[in-house]
Amino acid sequence: MDSKVTASLLAATWVCSIIALILSVVNVKDVLLPPRTKYGLVFDAGSTHTSLYIYRWPADKENDTGIVSQVEACSVAGPGISSYADDPAGAGAGLKPCLDRAMKIVPAEQQRETPTYLGATAGMRLLREENSTKAEQVLAEVSKAIGAYPVDFRGARILTGSEEGSFGWITVNYLLETLVKFSFAEKWAHPQDTEVLGALDLGGASTQITFQPGVPVEDRNTSVFFRLYGTDYSLYSHSYLCYGQSQALKMLLAALHQASSRAQISHPCYPKGYKETITVAELYNSPCVRAPSSARPGLVLTVTGTGDTDTCHAAVQRLFDFSCGAQGPCGFNGVYQPPVRGHFFAFAGFYHTFSFLNLTRQKSLREVNTAVRSFCRRNWAELVQSFPQHLKYLHTYCSMALYILTLLLKGYKFNEQTWSNIHFSRQAANTDIGWTLGFMLNMTNMIPAEVSQHVKVHQPSLWAGAVSFLVLAIVAGLVAVFLHCFWKTE
Numbered sequence: 295m296d297s298k299v300t301a302s303l304l305a306a307t308w309v310c311s312i313i314a315l316i317l318s319v320v321n322v323k324d325v326l327l328p329p330r331t332k333y334g335l336v337f338d339a340g341s342t343h344t345s346l347y348i349y350r351w352p353a354d355k356e357n358d359t360g361i362v363s364q365v366e367a368c369s370v371a372g373p374g375i376s377s378y379a380d381d382p383a384g385a386g387a388g389l390k391p392c393l394d395r396a397m398k399i400v401p402a403e404q405q406r407e408t409p410t411y412l413g414a415t416a417g418m419r420l421l422r423e424e425n426s427t428k429a430e431q432v433l434a435e436v437s438k439a440i441g442a443y444p445v446d447f448r449g450a451r452i453l454t455g456s457e458e459g460s461f462g463w464i465t466v467n468y469l470l471e472t473l474v475k476f477s478f479a480e481k482w483a484h485p486q487d488t489e490v491l492g493a494l495d496l497g498g499a500s501t502q503i504t505f506q507p508g509v510p511v512e513d514r515n516t517s518v519f520f521r522l523y524g525t526d527y528s529l530y531s532h533s534y535l536c537y538g539q540s541q542a543l544k545m546l547l548a549a550l551h552q553a554s555s556r557a558q559i560s561h562p563c564y565p566k567g568y569k570e571t572i573t574v575a576e577l578y579n580s581p582c583v584r585a586p587s588s589a590r591p592g593l594v595l596t597v598t599g600t601g602d603t604d605t606c607h608a609a610v611q612r613l614f615d616f617s618c619g620a621q622g623p624c625g626f627n628g629v630y631q632p633p634v635r636g637h638f639f640a641f642a643g644f645y646h647t648f649s650f651l652n653l654t655r656q657k658s659l660r661e662v663n664t665a666v667r668s669f670c671r672r673n674w675a676e677l678v679q680s681f682p683q684h685l686k687y688l689h690t691y692c693s694m695a696l697y698i699l700t701l702l703l704k705g706y707k708f709n710e711q712t713w714s715n716i717h718f719s720r721q722a723a724n725t726d727i728g729w730t731l732g733f734m735l736n737m738t739n740m741i742p743a744e745v746s747q748h749v750k751v752h753q754p755s756l757w758a759g760a761v762s763f764l765v766l767a768i769v770a771g772l773v774a775v776f777l778h779c780f781w782k783t784e
């Protein structure tokens with residue numbers, strides 16, 4: 295045999311040892327069967343609008359942290375499902391395009407095992423308060439529509455305010471991986487130096503505040519417990535019904551209407567030159583406002599913006615009752631709240647308004663105040679010219695900004711120092727921040743109460759791989775030396 299044969303034998307031995315290395319590092323099963331992907335679907339039926347969130351995660355890492363990601367958020371056309379009180383079938387029909395979209399994303403063979411939920415929030419809470427039969431009908435119709443698809447449909451229901459707040463908190467902390475981390479000691483552990491983050495959600499019909507106060511929560515109604523990855527969390531969570539953006543603006547307009555008791559309303563929060571009309575029936579169509587007995591439903595009210603920031607600020611503050619009474623620290627309207635603590639993520643409406651005003655990049659409270667006041671001075675014609683793409687909400691941004699500042703500072707009692715702990719964000723890890731992800735993780739038991747003992751990474755098999763590689767390399771070398779000597783002596 296010549297040296298060519300020796301070389302090819304040597305090469306073959308090396309190839310074998312490299313394959314052995316790969317097989318020992320990666321599980322044989324993982325090579326032959328790539329990890330399966332699982333999917334989950336959650337409809338967020340908000341007061342103003344519905345979205346379908348499509349999530350996916352590797353099946354073999356189900357209980358790890360930060361593993362679920364958002365594939366897509368499909369926006370349902372039209373208003374929120376609570377607006378279909380008199381046409382419940384319409385609420386169901388509206389969901390179909392997004393369900394069709396999901397059926398294109400989730401492979402056919404996996405659809406039947408895809409957990410699917412619909413959670414409705416404050417819009418449906420208000421409808422239930424007004425007419426529980428109509429609320430039931432809407433939920434029945436959306437359930438029928440989803441039930442017609444080949445998914446594992448687990449129901450449509452109205453979340454409590456406390457669930458909405460707590461699931462938002464879970465989403466934030468899951469995505470930021472503040473609940474559990476893989477340490478160098480090769481264990482999943484509660485991170486020592488990372489404090490969990492609070493969650494601030496501003497919807498259309500309600501707003502939620504959830505955080506870990508560090509002192510016992512004194513009011514049972516606002517207290518939430520979770521045991522996640524072996525750690526206990528005692529949270530404070532409260533949802534203020536009617537204090538979402540659209541209902542707050544409605545309360546503001548109703549207050550202005552009642553103060554003037556005329557069909558012409560001067561609105562200090564709307565830009566100078568802005569005009570809109572609304573009927574009395576439309577203005578008083580919610581339990582958040584009560585129509586004066588004298589009001590004729592058909593009467594058309596004309597609302598004219600005057601762009602008077604100080605008057606607006608004062609009118610916004612009158613929507614709140616800041617007096618606390620005797621029973622200790624409070625938020626507003628007499629609701630118990632321990633002092634805010636730690637860092638917070640402020641998302642949904644908080645983010646929308648602050649992002650429009652370019653205020654999401656950690657601005658000081660002074661800078662924010664200056665920017666808001668300067669925006670509030672701009673007249674309508676000028677605004678329309680500058681922001682032709684933002685006409686839907688353009689007339690509300692001044693009032694919303696003043697409302698948000700009032701809510702955060704005088705309502706929740708953030709101050710100049712703690713202001714910098716509020717982070718205005720829409721997404722983390724490419725996933726939208728809201729209650730839906732936390733809800734799905736909770737409902738599918740994807741966050742275990744205890745840390746599981748099974749090995750989470752390939753560290754030990756990596757060692758085994760390195761050792762077998764070394765052994766095989768030595769054997770290969772010895773064989774080569776032996777063959778070389780053997781053929782030489784021949």
Ligand SMILES: Nc1ncnc2c1ncn2[C@@H]1O[C@H](COP(=O)(O)OP(=O)(O)O)[C@@H](O)[C@H]1O
Pocket residue numbers: 339340341342343374415416417496497498499500501538539540642643646647687
């Ligand atoms: N681009 C935007 N600018 C300002 N506000 C927005 C924008 N997009 C959505 N919103 C507001 O975000 C809020 C979302 O609330 P929603 O989830 O529908 O209600 P809820 O959570 O109270 O049931 C609404 O007030 C909506 O008007």
Ligand SMILES: [Ca+2]
Pocket residue numbers: 340341415496497498642
């Ligand atoms: Ca919402």
